[in-house]
Amino acid sequence: MLGARRTAVTVRNRLLLAGPARGALEAAAGRPVPGYRLVRWTGPCPDGLVDSYARAWSGLDERVNGRARPRDPSAGDVRAREDEAVRAGHRPHGVAALPDGGAEVVAYSTLFVRDSPMADAGETLVLPEHRRRGLGTWLKAELLAGAARENGHLALVQVFNDTANTAVVALNRKLGFTADSHWTTYALKS
DSSP states (O other), rough: OOOEEEEEEEEEEEOSSSTTTHHHHHHHHHHHOEEEEEEESSSSSHHHHHHHHHHHTTTOOOTTTBBBBOOSSSSSHHHHHHHHHTTOOEEEEEEEEEETOOSSOOOOEEEEOOSSSSEEEEEEOGGGOOSSSSSSHHHHHHHHHHHHHHOOOOEEEEEEEETHHHHHHHHHHHOOOOOEEEEEEEEEOO
């Protein structure tokens, strides 16, 4: 052996947006979580929400698509990520949950749509004190169903997750995603 150690096992999940999956997404999106409201956007995050969104992003404790997150994300980091997506030919879509009567993002989900039949899911986060209420399911279902309604060409969504992130892997499975590939990343000791 060369002394390599496993650092991650990644799964690619895909969701076909036609057929039964679409109906299931619409049904899940139509079941609001009492005490919360959703705010959706296409393009940049609304100015009045961007600071709160950055604070919520700082609660992300899992790597998404193999990428490290900024240590203390700011509105500038949010805008830089949005600009990067646009340069890559993607249209950012987002949805955030806020408590009724509140202005602070407590959960969010992102999606990056391009001019092709496939889109890439970003991250879905529910802050710990708001988990186990169905927010993740409601958010992601609304995001995916809304993007499908707005982008008639969209047929497939893919997402990459570390298999150690069991909550998001289970959420994706619940929404109809199916795994089509896995790979393992190793690091050599220096």
